[in-house]
Amino acid sequence: MPELPxxxxxxRTLKQAVKDCKIVQVDIYWNNIIxxxxxxxxxxxxxxxxxxxxxRGKYIIFELxxxxxxxxLRMEGKYFIKDxxxxxxxxxxxxxxxxxxxxxxxxxxxxxxxxxVIPKSKDYVQLKNLGVEPLSHKLNETYVSNYIxxxxxxxxxLLLDQSFIAGIGNIYADEILFRMKVHPKKxxxxxxxxxxxxxxxxxxxxxxxxxxxxGTTIRSYTSSLGITGRFQLKLxxxxxxxxxxxxxxxxxxxxxxxxxxxxxxxxxxxx
DNA sequence: AGTTTGACCCGGACGC
DNA sequence: TGCGTCCGGGTCAAAC
Numbered sequence: 001m002p003e004l005p006x007x008x009x010x011x012r013t014l015k016q017a018v019k020d021c022k023i024v025q026v027d028i029y030w031n032n033i034i035x036x037x038x039x040x041x042x043x044x045x046x047x048x049x050x051x052x053x054x055x056r057g058k059y060i061i062f063e064l065x066x067x068x069x070x071x072x073l074r075m076e077g078k079y080f081i082k083d084x085x086x087x088x089x090x091x092x093x094x095x096x097x098x099x100x101x102x103x104x105x106x107x108x109x110x111x112x113x114x115x116x117v118i119p120k121s122k123d124y125v126q127l128k129n130l131g132v133e134p135l136s137h138k139l140n141e142t143y144v145s146n147y148i149x150x151x152x153x154x155x156x157x158l159l160l161d162q163s164f165i166a167g168i169g170n171i172y173a174d175e176i177l178f179r180m181k182v183h184p185k186k187x188x189x190x191x192x193x194x195x196x197x198x199x200x201x202x203x204x205x206x207x208x209x210x211x212x213x214x215g216t217t218i219r220s221y222t223s224s225l226g227i228t229g230r231f232q233l234k235l236x237x238x239x240x241x242x243x244x245x246x247x248x249x250x251x252x253x254x255x256x257x258x259x260x261x262x263x264x265x266x267x268x269x270x271x
Numbered sequence: 272a273g274t275t276t277g278a279c280c281c282g283g284a285c286g287c
Numbered sequence: 288t289g290c291g292t293c294c295g296g297g298t299c300a301a302a303c
Contacts, residue, residue: 032280058297074280075296091282110281112296126298152274162297170296259276260296 002073004134004167005210007058010079014062015053017081018104022049023064025097033093033108035116044117045069045096057130057166068118070126071106077113080105130166134203139165144196148188155191156184157258165203171238172210174263176202178237183271184257184264237263 002010026042028034034041048064055061062069071077080092084103088095094106094115106115118124132138147164158164159173168176177184179202182195191199236246240263241254250267 072297074298076282108281109283110295112280114280114298150273160297261294 002058002075002077003169003172003210004055004058005172005207005214007055007060007073007167008211009214010073011053011055011060014050014060014079014104018050018098018102019053020049020051021102021104022047022099023096024099027095027097028093029088029095030093030111032111033106033113033115035114041115041117044119056124056127056133057162058169059124059127061124067120068124070116070118070124072114072126073108074110074112074114076110077106077108080107129163131162131164132166134165134167134207139200139203141193141196141200144191144199145193148191148196151188153188154184154258155182155186155188156260156262158188159203160258160260167207168203170260170262171235172206173260174238175206175236177264177269179206181268183269184262186271237265239263 023045024047026045028038028042031038044067045064048066050062050064052063053061054063058072060071060073062071082103082105084097084101086103089105089107091109092105092107093111096104098104106113116126132143148158151158153161155177156173159168159176160170174184176199180195180198182191182198237252240252242251244250245252245265245268248265248267250265252263253266254261254263256262
C-alpha cells in the first residue's frame with residue numbers, strides 16, 4: 001500500500017518524467033476514479049502543462065498552469081510512463097497523452113484511488129484536516145505531548161490518525177511501534193517522556209529509510225517498467241505473523257487493533 | 272466537539 | 288471449474 005514514502009518516491013520520479021510536458025488528451029476508462037464531472041475534468045486538463053510536483057500526506061499534487069490535479073493512490077494506485085502506441089493494460093483507468101509522444105497512465109487494480117481537478121483559486125479542502133508532515137520540524141516532542149493530552153486513542157489509532165501526523169499507514173505504524181518497543185494498544189496519553197522522544201525519532205527514521213530505499217529501487221526502473229513507488233524494504237514486524245522476532249525470537253502476533261490487522265512482538269512490545 | 276463505527280470503493284484469494 | 292464470501296486500507300459520513 002502506498003504510504004508517505006512511496007508517494008514521495010512517485011512524486012519525485014514523476015517530476016523527472018513529465019515536468020513541463022503538456023497534456024493533449026485525457027482518456028478515462030473508469031469514471032469512479034474521477035471526483036466531479038468527467039467532461040470538466042478533461043477540459044480543465046487538456047492544454048495544460050505539468051509545472052510543479054508536491055506531496056501532502058498521501059496526496060499527490062500536480063500543479064499545472066491554471067489548475068491542480070489532486071491524486072490519491074489509496075491501496076494499489078500506480079503511475080506508468082509509456083509510449084502512446086503501447087497497448088492499454090487491463091487495469092489502466094486514466095491515460096494522459098502528452099505532447100512528447102509519451103503517456104502518463106494511472107493503473108489501479110482495486111479502483112480505490114481518486115483524482116480531482118482543483119481550480120487555481122480554490123483551497124484544497126481535502127487537505128485541510130491533515131496533521132503535521134512527519135519529516136518537518138513541526139513533528140517534535142512538544143507537538144506530540146500537546147496532542148496526546150486531549151485524546152483517548154491507543155497508539156495504533158494515533159499513528160493512523162491523519163489529523164495527528166499526515167502520511168503514516170498501517171505498515172509503517174506497526175514498524176514505528178516495533179522500534180519504539182511500545183504495544184499498539186498502549187494509551188497514547190500514557191507515553192513516557194522518553195517514549196515521546198522515541199516516537200518523534202523513529203517516525204522520521206522509519207519514513208526516511210523507506211524513502212531512501214524507494215529512491216534506490218526506483219533508479220533501476222526503466223520508463224516501461226513504471227513508477228509504483230514500491231520497494232523491497234525489509235519490514236521488521238509487519239506481515240511476519242508467527243515468525244520469530246528479530247530481537248528476542250518470540251513469535252510475532254497478528255491481532256486486530258483499531259480495525260486494522262496489527263503485527264507486534266508480545267515480548268518486546270509488552271503492555 | 273471529540274470519538275467511534277460503518278460504508279464505500281473493488282478484484283483477487285480462498286474455501287467448498 | 289465455478290460459485291460465493293471475505294479481505295484489505297484510507298477516507299468520509301453518520302452515529303454516538
